[in-house]
Amino acid sequence: QTQSQSHEKRAGKMKKEEEIVDNPEEEEEEEEKELNESEREELEQNLKKLIEETGEINKLGGFEFYKSIGSPKHVIAPMVGQSELPFRMLCRKYGATLGYTPMLHAKIFSRNDVYRRKHFVTCEGDRPLVAQFCGNEPYWVLKAAKYVENSCDAVDINLGCPQRIAKKGNYGAFLMDEPEKVYRIVKTLHENLKIPVFCKIRVFDEYEKTLEFAKMLESAGCQLLTIHGRTRMMKGQKVGVANWDWIKKLKSEMNIPVFANGNIIEYEDVVRCMQETNADGVMSAEGLLDNPAIFSGLKYDPFQLSYEYLETCEKYPTVFVWKKNHVSRIIKSLLEKYPTFIDKLFCQRNTEGLKQYLKNFQEAIENNSEGLDTQLKKRERTPG
Numbered sequence: 206q207t208q209s210q211s212h213e214k215r216a217g218k219m220k221k222e223e224e225i226v227d228n229p230e231e232e233e234e235e236e237e238k239e240l241n242e243s244e245r246e247e248l249e250q251n252l253k254k255l256i257e258e259t260g261e262i263n264k265l266g267g268f269e270f271y272k273s274i275g276s277p278k279h280v281i282a283p284m285v286g287q288s289e290l291p292f293r294m295l296c297r298k299y300g301a302t303l304g305y306t307p308m309l310h311a312k313i314f315s316r317n318d319v320y321r322r323k324h325f326v327t328c329e330g331d332r333p334l335v336a337q338f339c340g341n342e343p344y345w346v347l348k349a350a351k352y353v354e355n356s357c358d359a360v361d362i363n364l365g366c367p368q369r370i371a372k373k374g375n376y377g378a379f380l381m382d383e384p385e386k387v388y389r390i391v392k393t394l395h396e397n398l399k400i401p402v403f404c405k406i407r408v409f410d411e412y413e414k415t416l417e418f419a420k421m422l423e424s425a426g427c428q429l430l431t432i433h434g435r436t437r438m439m440k441g442q443k444v445g446v447a448n449w450d451w452i453k454k455l456k457s458e459m460n461i462p463v464f465a466n467g468n469i470i471e472y473e474d475v476v477r478c479m480q481e482t483n484a485d486g487v488m489s490a491e492g493l494l495d496n497p498a499i500f501s502g503l504k505y506d507p508f509q510l511s512y513e514y515l516e517t518c519e520k521y522p523t524v525f526v527w528k529k530n531h532v533s534r535i536i537k538s539l540l541e542k543y544p545t546f547i548d549k550l551f552c553q554r555n556t557e558g559l560k561q562y563l564k565n566f567q568e569a570i571e572n573n574s575e576g577l578d579t580q581l582k583k584r585e586r587t588p589g
Contacts, residue, residue: 248342249344252343252347252393255348256347256393256396259397262398262399264398264400266426266428266461267428267429267462268461268462270359271429271485274303274332274333274358275302276485277333277486278485278486279300279301279303279486279487279489279500280301280302280305280464280486280487280488280489281293281296281304281305281488281489282466282489282493283306283307283308283335283337283405284307284308285308286307286526286527286530287307287527287531288305288306288307289523289524289527290328290523291514291517291518291520291521291523292514292517292527292531293334294328294330294331294520295497295517296493296497297330298513299499300498300499300500300501300502302333302486303333303335303486304335305334305335305336305361306324306327306334306337306357307324307337308338308339308366309324309325309336309337309338309349310374311338311339311340311342311345311348311350312340312342312349314338314349314352315349315352323524325352325353326521328521333358333359334356334357334358335357335358335359335360335361336350336353336357336359336360336361337361337362338350338360338363339362339363339366339374339377340376341374341375341376341380341383341386341390342390343393346390346393347393347394347397347398350394355399358400358401359401359402359403359428359429360394360398360401360402361403361404361405362387362390362391362402362403362405363376363377364378364381364387364404364405364406364407365377365378365405365407366378367437367438367439367440368440377437378407378437379437381406381407384418387421387422387425388422388424391404391422391425391427392426394426395425395426395427395428396426401428401429402426402427402428403427403428403430403431404422404427404430405431405433406418406419406431406433407432407433408432408433408434408435408436409436412451412454415451415455416454416455416458419432419455419458419459420458420459423459423460423461428462429461429464430462430463431463431466431488432451432455432456432464433467434447434449434465434466435447435467446467446468447467449465449481452465452467452482452484453481453482453483453484456483456484456485462485462486463484463485464487465479465482465484465486465487465488466487466488466489466490469492470491471496472500472501475487475492494531494534494535495534495535495538496510497514507535507538507539508536508563508566510535511532511535511563512560512563514531514532514535515556515560525556528556529550529551529553532550532559532563536563536566539566543566543570546562546569549562550562
């Protein structure tokens with residue numbers, strides 16, 4: 206079955222059911238529990254079998270691999286429910302040169318075919334591509350990566366997620382507290398995958414501890430490191446400013462490519478980050494969500510980008526709630542200026558309604574509609 210036939214089949218299915226259920230029961234994460242002795246032994250036996258099935262490994266690494274995929278400088282960050290295929294394709298159109306999938310939960314990905322088909326979707330033009338996984342057991346992470354090693358260019362281990370769910374599942378930035386376990390996971394993937402393994406981390410409160418961790422990853426087989434210059438406590442209202450100085454110092458100590466992550470709001474930040482950190486590339490998350498064309502260095506109309514994103518979704522169908530979330534971010538600056546359109550956006554239940562909403566919103570602004578101005582003034586006078 207060709208990729209185009211596969212997308213046509215998926216598109217037909219989506220026409221029948223506009224909105225895929227976003228959180229099926231099969232995807233529910235359980236709180237991480239300590240394995241008992243027999244469970245641990247079984248997991249180790251399964252890992253041994255999986256390793257025995259691995260054929261001869263011969264692959265590029267480090268800067269040699271980085272050059273082989275075009276030495277990408279502009280990178281789409283892994284974002285749950287947000288760096289999905291149509292969004293990646295839109296960002297690539299406007300200058301992104303490397304894309305990451307949303308973070309994939311390795312254990313669920315390994316056991317659940319529905320989860321795999323929903324969350325790992327790619328196409329011929331979606332390269333180079335990195336599939337990112339979270340997990341804390343070598344067996345589950347390796348097994349998950351085996352499913353995709355023929356469909357992407359590298360896999361990445363998430364060691365940067367600071368959210369409560371990551372603490373509950375003992376992965377992401379919270380796994381950085383267990384360097385021995387991280388070392389084993391990275392080494393296992395490095396030695397048993399056809400493709401390179403990357404890692405994405407946050408910094409510790411102490412620079413030397415961060416450097417020691419980064420060098421440990423390199424020794425385990427990590428071939429490219431993304432450094433988010435914030436600690437895991439720097440999130441939400443405490444987000445603060447990412448430490449580019451530390452990224453620069455860490456970059457100078459590493460023998461593998463390094464991507465910088467953090468503080469990227471507009472194109473000028475991309476340029477400045479490259480200059481100030483000497484990083485091999487810049488990864489953007491929030492900046493791209495607000496402006497998928499950020500890497501182009503050009504200014505684009507938010508309505509135009511929203512329409513283009515929805516058109517891309519017609520070619521590569523995706524979950525409706527993800528579409529709505531993307532549109533809300535792309536037109537965020539307009540919603541802040543005309544807040545009466547916020548509630549109207551979240552009332553939309555299908556793609557056609559979303560398109561009509563955008564058309565009505567755009568026409569109201571272009572015509573400087575009296576109703577729009579009046580509603581805006583009323584909203585501005587509302588306390589709180």
